[in-house]
Amino acid sequence: MKVAAVQHDIVWEDPEANFELLAPKVAQAAARGARLVVLAEMYSTGFSMDSNRMAEPPDGPSVGFLAQQAAAHGVWVCGSVPVLDPSGPGLPFNRFVLAGPDGVAAGYDKIHPFTYGGEHECYAAGRKRLTITVEGVRISPFVCYDLRFSDEFWSLARETDCYVVVANWPARRQAHWSALLLARAIENQAYVVGVNRVGTGGGLCYQGGSVVIDPSGVEMAGAPEGEEAVLCAEIDPARLQQTRTRFPFLNDRR
Numbered sequence: 328m329k330v331a332a333v334q335h336d337i338v339w340e341d342p343e344a345n346f347e348l349l350a351p352k353v354a355q356a357a358a359r360g361a362r363l364v365v366l367a368e369m370y371s372t373g374f375s376m377d378s379n380r381m382a383e384p385p386d387g388p389s390v391g392f393l394a395q396q397a398a399a400h401g402v403w404v405c406g407s408v409p410v411l412d413p414s415g416p417g418l419p420f421n422r423f424v425l426a427g428p429d430g431v432a433a434g435y436d437k438i439h440p441f442t443y444g445g446e447h448e449c450y451a452a453g454r455k456r457l458t459i460t461v462e463g464v465r466i467s468p469f470v471c472y473d474l475r476f477s478d479e480f481w482s483l484a485r486e487t488d489c490y491v492v493v494a495n496w497p498a499r500r501q502a503h504w505s506a507l508l509l510a511r512a513i514e515n516q517a518y519v520v521g522v523n524r525v526g527t528g529g530g531l532c533y534q535g536g537s538v539v540i541d542p543s544g545v546e547m548a549g550a551p552e553g554e555e556a557v558l559c560a561e562i563d564p565a566r567l568q569q570t571r572t573r574f575p576f577l578n579d580r581r
Contacts, residue, residue, distance in 0.1 A: 328464045330363045330489075331356030331559045334537040334550040335370070336526035337495075340381060342371040346392050356557050357400035362462055363562075364396075365522045366406030367493050368471050369421065373528035374495040375409070378449040382409040382419035385434075393426040401428045403461050407437070407470050407493050409450070418451040423468040423493060425459065433459045437470035438479060446472075456483055464488050464562050471496060474507045480515055484577060488564045489518035496523045498534040505536055513544040516571050518562050525553055542570040 333352050338344035349366060356364045368374065371389040375381045383389055389408040397404040403425060410422040421437040436453025440446035456479060458467045467487040471494035473479055480490060490511060496504040504523060512519040518541060525535040537550040539560035550556040571577060 328362045328462045328562050329360050329559055330365065330520055330539065330562050331359065331361035331557055332365050332520055332522045332537045332539060332548070332550070333367070334522065334525055334535045334554070334556045334558070335367060336555055337367065337370065337373045337524050337528055339373045339528045340375050340377070342389055342392075345371045346388075349392075350396065352555075352557055353396045353400065353404060356559070357402050359557070359559050361402060361559055363403045363405070363464075363466075365491055365493065365520055366393075366404070367522050367524040368407045368495045369409060370406035370493075372409060373524075374444075374531075375529065376445055376449045378409055378419045382411045385410050385413055390424050390426070390431060393424055394431050397426040397428055398430075403427045403432075405468070405491065405493070410434075412451065418449065420453060421446070421450045421470055422453075423470055425461070425466075425468070427461070433457060435468045435470070437473060439472045439476055441472040458483055458486050464564055466491055468493070470494070474504070474511065477511070477514065480511050481580070484515040484517060484580075487515075487517055488567050489520060489562050490515070492519065492521045494521065494523045495528075495531075495533060496536070498532045501534050501536055505538070508538060509540060509544055512540040512542065516542045516574070516577060517567065518542060520562075525555060542567045
């Protein structure tokens, strides 16, 4: 399956402007043969802590955009969205949403809010990990700060082919982003698709560093630093199994 990592800027707290910005990029990815198109964390708003104003219903415009684009191009489209808790007046969730040609297929709520930035005061922590099969590829999504917690990734290693990590990871800690993505691929012998935004928002600068890494830790595709880009790579479960069979390191995990 070909995956497209869309490294993009985000217009601060302006979903409609971001829909206009991203629709051509999704179309470009689909035209290049991508079956899964990955957008950044909080792709329609930026990493806004004004959750009372920016959070939408689970079927709101930002989720709707993902579903519309997936249906229009016959592909899968994903990214994270600030979503209201439908069960009551609790804090919203920073939710990774995956939409397919037939509608919204799955959601994953970020397990580790970024307390250093006050996210835990504005968004609730998710409780469940997710693995979903998309066109024969087992995908496990995570959101930004989740990347620092290796145990979350380890727990899913045997049942996943590809980790998808969407982020708004600031430039000042860019080296951490790159090192942790590589580590998650190597230690779990899995593909990793990391998608980070570029530009500025909320007083922070973002340099991207979006990348696709294979199960051996080899970079398959990488985006230019600080620039918008659509990068594509093939995710092959057979190649993953060959790697794990040749080097059965996961068997020694305790």
